[in-house]
Amino acid sequence: MTALLSVRDLSKHFRGLAAVSRVNFDVNSGEIFAIIGPNGAGKTTLFNMIAGAMPPNGGTITFAGEQIGGLRSDEIARRGIGRTFQVVKPFPALTVEDNVVIGALMRTNSLSDARTTASEILTKLDLIAKRDQIASSLTLPDRKRLEVARALATKPKLLLLDEVMAGLRPTETDRIVAILRDLNKTGLTILLIEHVMRAVTALASRILVLHHGAAIAQGTPEHVLRDPAVIESYLGAEAL
């Protein structure tokens, strides 16, 4: 398998404080890769660098053979990386459908094409019945799925998901897990940050554990979750 996304020695510091230091990992085409770690471990910072929301201080990010470190987020989106936000950011005053149409307009200038794409994706994510609702009137689980739908509408090769399960009830989590599995089966590569371990173990083929900005373990779920360093620093304290 070839690496779709390849991160080398990636670092970011804020006023001397290292948020992410020399992190290395590869995400292969077609896999679901998870990044876990306690709060403040630097997951979202890492994510923001990949998505172009902030420039790295050092290291490289290679996506589909191209250096993308330091590009603007719209340039990165156009290269095929879709993302969601930890604190959801739908376009509040617009309808559910228009939210997704705007995503689809990245790949086409034709509105009718964009609407077709949007209704396909809304159907896939169980939002089609709410297409005419205003986004700000949705419940949190619906808003989270709307974020995924909008990102999917840009037809990404790699989907970055920032804690899409946080704050959801178990049944809702299972629903998203099933949706993500289906998407993955159609060839979509997924990189997710997640706290909900149930979802991580159910989805991820490989896991990277961040702690104080550094990678402390990496590998298959079985391997990583038995790692003493991981249990001590993270799992023992929070998730289990």
Place this chain on the structure above:
Amino acid sequence: MTNIWYHTNWRGKAICLLLLLAFVAAPIVADRYLLSVLILVFYFAYLGHAWNLLMGFAGQLSLGHALYLGLGAYTATALWTLFGVGPWIGVFIAIPVAAAAGMLVGWLGWRFAIEGVYFALLTIAFAEFTRIGFDHLGITGASAGLFLSVSSEGADKWWNLGGGPLLYYYISLILAVAATVLVAGLRQSSLGYRWLAVREDPEAAQAVGINIFRARMIAMLISSSMTAVGGVFYGFYYRNLFPSQVFDIGRSIELILAPIIGGLGTIFGPVVGAIILTPLGEGLTGLMQSLGINAPGAKLIFYGIMLMIIISLRPDGVWPWLARQMGLNGSRK
């Protein structure tokens, strides 16, 4: 546009056509005074559209649109008085001049991530800076003003905008209708959707591949160009220009009232706002005169109170509410 027209129900279509027909036919019955009021209605609807494009769609608050109005007015008027270049040619020079100023303001602001209140104050600063500059610019008459002479050759010809009120009536009507059609078309284009995304959440917009800087600059380009055309109309309609009037912040405020009162980010908001506000102001003047009150401030006091009441009761503007009342589906922005 086709889309919006298609989605409007028969009542909406009927009202639209009847209104248009009434405006086209109005000069048959209307006297000179009523025509002058209607000219102002169309003028403010037109400028409201221009400003609404930037604020209502792209989400950028400009309080300095007098800059583009003034530059448009001065460019075309000066070309005519100094070089004899008629307004139909002058307008094509006025547009790039104002657009260049708009690009400069936008570039300075958005490149350096100046947004919201800060951007609004930057736009005021540029308009005021230019106002004082023109106050001292000898070639356009400085603060003493620039006047269109009626005696120069060809000045009374319609192709030099030298006709009577009827000419200005139809020009302003065409401007307002054309702007409405243009804005409706843009709203339904992929560009329009990108503007809405940038307005709603710039960061999320960027994450779906939208170059927010470019989207804002395009909005500014169109908005300032449209405003410049309004400026050319202003210059030739009033036939005199003073920097302290045309570049004044009062001008900037006056032209944003109609879209805000009518409904920001809507297609008919600027039109409805202009239809409400202009006769209100004119009616007040008339009322004051008939009551024999000679108090120049009283009208504006009432105006100010009306503004406060409308924005308190209908912060989304009158049009979305009105559309619901009339059973039109045009309220969906």
Place this chain on the structure above:
Amino acid sequence: MTAITLNVIVQGVLTGLVYGLMALGLSVIFGVMRVVNFAHGELTVVAMYAAFLLFEMLHLEPLIALLPIAAAFFGIGYLLQRTLISPFIGRAEHEQFILLVGLATVIVNGVLLIFGPDARPINLPYSFDSYAIGPLFIDKVRVLAAVAALAVAAALFLFFRYTRTGTAIRACADNLTGAAVVGLNVKQLYAVTFGLGLACVGAAGSLMATIADASPGLSQAYTLLAFTIVIIGGLGSMMGALVGGILIGVSEALAGFYIQPSMKSMFSFALLIIVLVLRPQGLMGRRL
């Protein structure tokens, strides 16, 4: 530097301190409530007329009239916030803007209706006195006005630093949700803040009346002046408002003397544009 230039600069600094006090009111209101008071200059002019009236009718010196005027303005501000502005807190900027533009329109035309368009000077017995210090000749009124402005500003600094209410208001500015969670009465504190902002306006207007003639036409210019100063100094920074005031005072004085009085505010706006582009948070503002 020649003695003349030095004189011009000192005059500018003194006037600038009064400007700074006016801008301080705007800065406090914005810093705490995120509301831009577009009626600031209009209210300043009202205070100038109040000082004029008290002088004409009761022969009260503006320096003394400052106290009742500032107190009255505190009350006006408190009531304005409680009634008119409170529902607009947290609403879109353009909505607040329309509300305050409406208010400004009412005020300026009310003044015009009552007093007419003519300028009203206050002729103090010492209006033309000046102190001679070395090569400098400094207007007495300006010195007194500047000292009074500094005193009011200092009182406000102390209030925010050392009183319970002042600390509570700062807490609201830093973290509104946190302030509400620990049980602070945010509505009450906002009303006090608006009151304090307008008390600055009342004091600044009284002082301004000694160095400029009150007229309705000044309103918009003062609103813009206050904006310019506050943006240059940093919106929400109290020290920044005074520094910005001095800077604009000096820039106006120099441009007025060496170039042309009518062009002086052009330089202020140029300064504003430069600051906005190079340092949008202002000279002393926190990072955006």
